Amino acid sequence: MDTTLPAAAPVEAPPRRPGALLAIACxxxxxAVLDTSIVNVALPPMQESLGLSATGLxxxxxxxxxxxxxxxxxxxxxxxxFGRKRAFLxxxxxxxxxxxxxxxxxxxxxxxxxxxVQGLGGAVLVPTTLSLxxxxxxxxxxxxxxxxxxxxxxxxxxxxxxVIGGLLTGLLSWRWVLFVNVPLCAVLAxxxxxxxxxxxxxxxRGRLDLPGSVSVTAATALLVSAVILGEERGWASGPALxxxxxxxxxxxxxxxxxxxxxxxxxxLAVFRVRPVxxxxxxxxxxxGVLPAMMFFxxxxxxxxxDLDPLTAGLVLAPGAVGIALGARLSSRAIERIGPRxxxxxxTLVAAGALVWLSRIDGGGSYWWHVVVPMTLAMAGFGAxxxxxxxxxxxxxxxxxxGLASGLLSTSRQVGSAIGLAALVAVASSVVGDTATDGFRAxxxxxxxxxxxxxxxxxxxxxxxxxxx
Numbered sequence: 001m002d003t004t005l006p007a008a009a010p011v012e013a014p015p016r017r018p019g020a021l022l023a024i025a026c027x028x029x030x031x032a033v034l035d036t037s038i039v040n041v042a043l044p045p046m047q048e049s050l051g052l053s054a055t056g057l058x059x060x061x062x063x064x065x066x067x068x069x070x071x072x073x074x075x076x077x078x079x080x081x082f083g084r085k086r087a088f089l090x091x092x093x094x095x096x097x098x099x100x101x102x103x104x105x106x107x108x109x110x111x112x113x114x115x116x117v118q119g120l121g122g123a124v125l126v127p128t129t130l131s132l133x134x135x136x137x138x139x140x141x142x143x144x145x146x147x148x149x150x151x152x153x154x155x156x157x158x159x160x161x162x163v164i165g166g167l168l169t170g171l172l173s174w175r176w177v178l179f180v181n182v183p184l185c186a187v188l189a190x191x192x193x194x195x196x197x198x199x200x201x202x203x204x205r206g207r208l209d210l211p212g213s214v215s216v217t218a219a220t221a222l223l224v225s226a227v228i229l230g231e232e233r234g235w236a237s238g239p240a241l242x243x244x245x246x247x248x249x250x251x252x253x254x255x256x257x258x259x260x261x262x263x264x265x266x267x268l269a270v271f272r273v274r275p276v277x278x279x280x281x282x283x284x285x286x287x288g289v290l291p292a293m294m295f296f297x298x299x300x301x302x303x304x305x306d307l308d309p310l311t312a313g314l315v316l317a318p319g320a321v322g323i324a325l326g327a328r329l330s331s332r333a334i335e336r337i338g339p340r341x342x343x344x345x346x347t348l349v350a351a352g353a354l355v356w357l358s359r360i361d362g363g364g365s366y367w368w369h370v371v372v373p374m375t376l377a378m379a380g381f382g383a384x385x386x387x388x389x390x391x392x393x394x395x396x397x398x399x400x401x402g403l404a405s406g407l408l409s410t411s412r413q414v415g416s417a418i419g420l421a422a423l424v425a426v427a428s429s430v431v432g433d434t435a436t437d438g439f440r441a442x443x444x445x446x447x448x449x450x451x452x453x454x455x456x457x458x459x460x461x462x463x464x465x466x467x468x
Contacts, residue, residue, distance in 0.1 A: 017195050018136055018137060018142075018146075020191060020194075020195035021132060021133070021136045021195055021196065022133065022136075022146050022149060022150075023191075024088075024129075024132075024188055024191055024192050024195060024196075025129035025130075025132055025133050025146075025150055025153075026129075026149055026150055026152075026153035027153070027184070027188055028088070028092070028125045028126075028129045028188060029125075029126060029129050029130075029150055029153045029154040029157065030153045030154065030156060030157040031095075031125075031157065031181060031184060031185070031188075032068075032095070032121075032122035032125045032126050032157070033122075033126070033154045033155075033157035033158050034157035034158075034160065034161050034164065035064060035099075035118060035122065035161075035181070036064060036065060036068065036157075036158065036161065037158060037161025037162060037165070038161040038162075038164055038165040038168075038177045039060060039061060039064075039115075039165060039177055039178075040061065040161065040162060040165060041162055041165040041166045041169055041177075041310075041313065042165055042168075042169045042174035042177045043057055043060065043061075045169060045173070045174040046060060046111065046174050049174065050105065050106070050107060050108045050111060051108060052108040052111075053108075056108045056109075056112065058228075058232060059112050059115075060111060060112055060115055062228045063112050063113075063115040063116045063119065064115045064116070064118055064119040064122070065119070065224060065228070065413075065417065066116070066119065066221055066224050066225060066228065067116050067117075067118075067119030067120050067123060067221070068119035068120075068122045068123050068126075068413065069123075069220055069221070069224045069410065069413040069414055069417060070119075070123070070217050070218070070220045070221030070224060071119070071120055071123035071124070071217055071221075072123045072126065072127055072220075072406050072409040072410040072413060073127075073213075073216055073217065073220065073265065073266065073403075073406040073407065073410050074123070074213050074216070074217050074265065074406070075087070075091065075120075075123040075124035075125075075126070075127050075128065075406060076127030076128065076130075076131060076403060076404075076405045076406020076407070076409065077213070077265050077266075077403055077406055078124060078128075079124075079127070079128045079131055079132075080131075080403060084128050084131060084132050084135075084196070085192070085196040085197065087124055087128045088124075088125065088128045088129065088132065088192055088196065089189060089192060089193065090124060091121045091122070091123075091124030091125040091128060092121070092125065092185050092188055092189050092192070093121075093185075093189070094117065094120055094121035094124070095118055095121030095122060095125060095181065095185060096121075096181060096182050096185035096186065096189075097117070097121075098114045098115070098117035098118040098120075098121055099114070099118060099178045099179065099180075099181035099182055099185070100178075100179070100182050101113075101114040101117070102114030102115060102118065102178040103175040103176070103178035103179040103182075104175075114178075126154075126405075126409050127405035127406040127408075127409045128405070129150070130150065130389070130393075130405035130408070130409065131404070131405040132196070133146045133147060133150055134147070134393045134404070134405065140335075141331075141335065143390075144331045144334055144335070144386065144390060145331045147331070147386055147389050147390060148327040148328055148330055148331035148382075148386050149327065149328075149331075150389075151327045151382065151385040151386055151389060152323055152324040152326075152327035152328065152382060155290070155320075155323040155324075155327070155378070155381065155382060155385065156320040156323060156324060158290065158291065158294070159294065159316065159317075159319040159320045159323060159378065160317065160320050162298065162312070162313035162316065163310075163313035163314060163316065163317050164177075164180075165177050165313075166310040166313045167310070167313075168180060170310055209257070209258075209261045209263055209264050209265040211253075211257040211261070212254060212257045212258050212261055212264050212265040212266065213265045215250050215251075215253045215254035215257055216250075216254045216265065216266060218246075218250050219246075219247045219250035219251045219254055220247075220410060220414060222243045222244075222246045222247035222250065223243070223244070223247040223414060223418075224413075224414065224417050225243040226240050226241075226243035226244040226247060227417045227418055227421045228417075229243060230421060231421050231424070231425075235425075254266075255268070265403075266403065266407070267403075270403065270404075270407070274459070275391045275392070275460070275461055276391075276392055276404065276407070278391070278456075278457075278459045278460055279387075279388045279389075279391040279392035279408065279460070280392055280407055280408060280411040281411070281456070282343070282388055282453050282456060282457060282460075283388050283392070283408060283411040283412045283415060284411040284412070284414060284415030284418075284419075285415060285419075285449060285452065285453050285456070286347070286384070286415070286419070286449060286450060286453045287411070287412045287413070287414070287415025287416040287418075287419050288415055288416050288417070288418060288419015288420040288421075288422065288423060288446075288449075289350070289354070289381075289419060289423070289446040289449055289450060290377075290378075290381050290416075291416055291419075291420045292419065292420045292423035292424065292442060292446055293354065293357070293374070293377060293443065293446060294316065294319075295420065295424065296427065296439040296442055296443060297316060297357075297370060297374060298312055298316070299439065300360055300370070300436065300439055301315055301316075301366060301370070304360075304436060305366060307366075315366055315370065315371065316370075316374065318371055318374070318375050319374050319375060319377075319378040320378070321375065321378075322374070322375035322376065322377070322378030322379040322382065323378040323379065323381055323382035324382065325379050325382065326346065326349075326378065326379035326380060326381065326382025326383040326384075327382035327383065327385060327386060328382075329379075329383060330342055330346070330382065330383040330384075330385075330386040330387070331386060333345075333383075334386060334387060334390065338461070338462045338463045339387030339388075339390055339391050339460050339461060339463075340387070340457055340458070340460040340461060340462050341462075342383060342384070342386070342387045343383075343384050343387040343388065343453075343454075343457045343460060344454045344457050345383060345384075346380045346381065346382070346383030346384030346385075346387075347380065347384050347450040347451070347453050347454040347457070348380070348450075348451075348454055349376060349377075349379060349380030349383065350376075350377045350380030350381050350384065350447075350450050351380075351447040351448075351450035351451050351454070352376075352380075352447075353373045353374070353376035353377035353380060354373075354377055354443050354444070354446050354447035354450065355443075355444065355447050356372075356373035356376070357369070357370070357373045357374060357377065357443050358439075358440040358443040358444045358447070359440075360436050360439060360440065361436050380450075384453075387460065388408070389408065391460060391461065392404055392407065392408040393405065393408070419449070423442045423445055423446055424442065426438075426441055426442050426445050427439055427441055427442035429441075
């Protein structure tokens with residue numbers, strides 16, 4: 001097997017306005033990640049309006065997650081092959097059209113179908129925006145600052161989904177959690193058409209590795225489906241086990257296809273680049289801790305402290321400040337202490353804050369028991385995100401930036417789905433005297449995962465080696 005990565009010419013000419021590029025990328029990341037959770041608060045009025053069953057309601061959420069996770073690798077690679085400006089505008093158009101269709105839905109199946117297509121658009125946008133930033137800033141420090149802001153934008157989208165969804169649903173209607181994307185995407189498309197340049201003249205278009213693309217996309221989608229069905233029907237159920245077996249078979253077929261492909265969608269030699277493999281592994285290991293923390297806190301605030309959904313969302317809003325602060329500080333620290341120590345520092349802060357959070361009880365003050373430790377945990381997550389992003393995109397060159405971005409986005413999303421399911425299963429298995437016993441167990445296991453990641457981070461490079 002060839003263990004060398006193919007060289008590739010630059011895909012895109014330098015952007016006209018790097019500041020505009022960064023603003024576009026952050027906005028697109030925010031919107032795409034926001035839509036994984038913005039519909040959660042709107043589910044009851046959706047069910048009442050469209051007559052959705054409990055299973056249908058579950059698929060309003062899961063359909064987006066399924067296609068979003070499944071197509072991230074292919075979405076990132078499309079930018080490498082056909083130009084990132086084209087990929088970005090195409091993903092934006094698909095996302096906006098699906099959002100409009102979902103907002104206009106008159107039947108439950110129409111909404112679920114629109115969410116599937118929305119996930120496809122998001123799967124193109126997220127890795128493309130990451131590769132645009134990694135290739136659009138030549139200076140190492142400027143790139144680190146840009147990536148820290150991109151990390152904060154994505155994490156803020158995850159943290160603020162409930163807040164924005166609650167505001168739109170309460171003030172307008174559930175349809176506006178989808179309609180809101182249309183004018184935002186239109187503005188982004190207009191700015192992107194002006195600020196981004198097309199492919200450089202010396203870029204040679206590659207060929208799409210169809211067998212590899214189909215097998216890895218289907219394997220990822222089946223793996224996420226197994227997680228979704230395991231949560232819904234039980235881990236020993238036939239559908240969950242069938243999806244898991246299908247994912248394993250397709251994974252083997254993917255490896256065989258990539259060994260023979262002239263232009264593989266994922267050159268297997270990528271996994272011989274240790275920084276890439278380690279960063280993606282750590283991303284998958286810790287990916288489920290943040291969404292699990294938010295899941296437990298939402299239930300705690302509403303079911304134990306009896307807050308309404310909008311108030312609960314506002315209580316959680318400071319988390320976005322924490323993660324933005326952590327990401328911002330990390331951009332300054334990574335050159336001084338290196339990605340290894342920075343990641344370890346971030347995971348230790350997050351682990352300590354999760355232990356603090358695990359002290360929640362039925363009579364707690366949400367300011368002292370939720371807001372302060374949650375904000376600290378978010379700061380730790382924000383600080384730990386940048387070193388993984390920088391490390392995962394080091395050494396592959398601009399021609400493989402979409403590949404690196406797709407790999408990292410996929411590891412995060414799959415790790416998020418599996419980690420969230422595992423931590424919720426831990427919480428559900430605990431039978432205690434109070435309703436908070438399960439939440440505490442899940443948070444403590446999440447803290448343990450952060451500590452494991454801290455030790456595993458010894459395999460990260462000591463210093464930041466930025467691609468020039």
